[in-house]
Amino acid sequence: MKKLLLATALATLTGVAVAQTTKPASANQTTGAKAAAPAAVATSAAPAEDKEKKDEFVERLFSEQSYLNAQIVDKLFTFKFSPTCWAKFTDPALTGNEGGFGAMRYWVRYAVEYGKREGIGDLYTLAVDDKQVEKENRPMIDDMIKKLREKLSLTVEAPMECRGKAYTMMMQYPYEVLERIGHKTPEWSPKSGEAHFTVTLLPTAKDMAVKISPDGKQFMVSGPAYTDAYSTADKIYNGMERANKNR
Numbered sequence: 584m585k586k587l588l589l590a591t592a593l594a595t596l597t598g599v600a601v602a603q604t605t606k607p608a609s610a611n612q613t614t615g616a617k618a619a620a621p622a623a624v625a626t627s628a629a630p631a632e633d634k635e636k637k638d639e640f641v642e643r644l645f646s647e648q649s650y651l652n653a654q655i656v657d658k659l660f661t662f663k664f665s666p667t668c669w670a671k672f673t674d675p676a677l678t679g680n681e682g683g684f685g686a687m688r689y690w691v692r693y694a695v696e697y698g699k700r701e702g703i704g705d706l707y708t709l710a711v712d713d714k715q716v717e718k719e720n721r722p723m724i725d726d727m728i729k730k731l732r733e734k735l736s737l738t739v740e741a742p743m744e745c746r747g748k749a750y751t752m753m754m755q756y757p758y759e760v761l762e763r764i765g766h767k768t769p770e771w772s773p774k775s776g777e778a779h780f781t782v783t784l785l786p787t788a789k790d791m792a793v794k795i796s797p798d799g800k801q802f803m804v805s806g807p808a809y810t811d812a813y814s815t816a817d818k819i820y821n822g823m824e825r826a827n828k829n830r
Contacts, residue, residue, distance in 0.1 A: 636669045637662055643673075644687060650717060651710035651724060655691045658728050661738040668745040668753060686754060690737075693765025698731040700770055706731075734776065737761070740783040743808045749784065756806055757782045759819045767820070774828040775799035784808040791815055793822020802826070 637657075645653035664672060672683035679685045695706045704727055709720040737760070741753045760780050764771045777800040786808045794803040804819060806812055824830050 630663075632666075632669075633663055636664070636673065640673055640683065643684065647684075648688065649710055650721060651695075651706055652687055652691045654724065654728050655694055655706075656687055658732050659694055659736050660690070661736070663738065663740045663742065664753075665742050665744060668741045668743075668750065671745045671750045672753075681754075683754075686758070689758065690761050693761040694731070694735060694737075696765035697735060697761075697771075698727070700765075700772065701731075701734055703727055703731045703734070734778065735764075736779045738779075738781045740781065741808070743784060743786050747809050748811060749808045752806065752808060752811065753784055755815065756784070756804060756819070759816050760802075760804060760823070763820050763823055769827075769829050771823065771827050772829050773799060773826050775826070778802060778826075780804060791818040791822070793819060793825075795822075795826050799826050 640662075641653050641657045644656055662669075662672070671677070674682055675684075677683075677685075680689065699705045706724060706727055709717070709724050709727070711717050711720070737757060739753065739757050741749070743749055745753065757780075760782060764778065775798060779800055780802045781804070783803070783805045784807070785805055788805055788807040789810075789812075791806040791812045792804070794805075795801070796803075802823065804822070806815065812818065
């Protein structure tokens with residue numbers, strides 16, 4: 584009887600030992616997987632950092648440009664940049680259209696022109712130079728931007744290091760998209776009635792690509808991060824043209 588109890592106890596202890604030995608191995612594997620994941624996106628800013636940087640950028644637009652420009656960027660545009668791309672985009676030393684601050688005048692203008700074409704109305708008739716009148720018009724501006732947001736949005740994804748041509752490409756691709764919809768002729772109007780763009784820079788990409796969702800509302804534009812693809816503007820335009828009801 585004693586031998587049976589002893590054997591049973593040993594078996595139980597052995598099972599516990601095996602279980603205890605197995606559990607840490609599994610936990611270590613899980614921990615290792617979690618630890619390895621950030622390495623793939625080491626250059627990407629966290630969503631909270633993107634929001635903080637954008638809020639600061641929008642505040643500067645409001646203080647130094649206009650309420651309209653600040654609201655268009657805040658409500659219609661989303662930026663997902665690496666820390667180095669944010670640094671370049673917001674660098675006050677980059678004057679004119681080279682920096683993000685100056686470039687927004689054009690990005691906003693094309694978005695406003697697109698909204699006018701799509702029946703939203705002309706936001707520039709409300710965003711007047713008279714500060715008091717402009718302030719009184721803000722509720723109407725907000726309402727029109729809300730309607731425009733249902734028809735148009737732009738997300739720019741630049742997770743890579745902004746070295747070499749990367750920053751230039753990061754600014755060029757979305758500019759080409761917005762210029763096409765808000766300035767170029769024939770007028771561009773989506774068959775679906777909505778155009779939500781995601782522009783992504785890919786370090787491994789060799790050429791431009793434009794993909795359109797089955798419902799015709801989502802446009803995924805991707806291109807090389809560090810090289811200038813041949814006929815970049817034409818390839819973006821031609822890709823978008825597939826969904827243009829005015830073609």
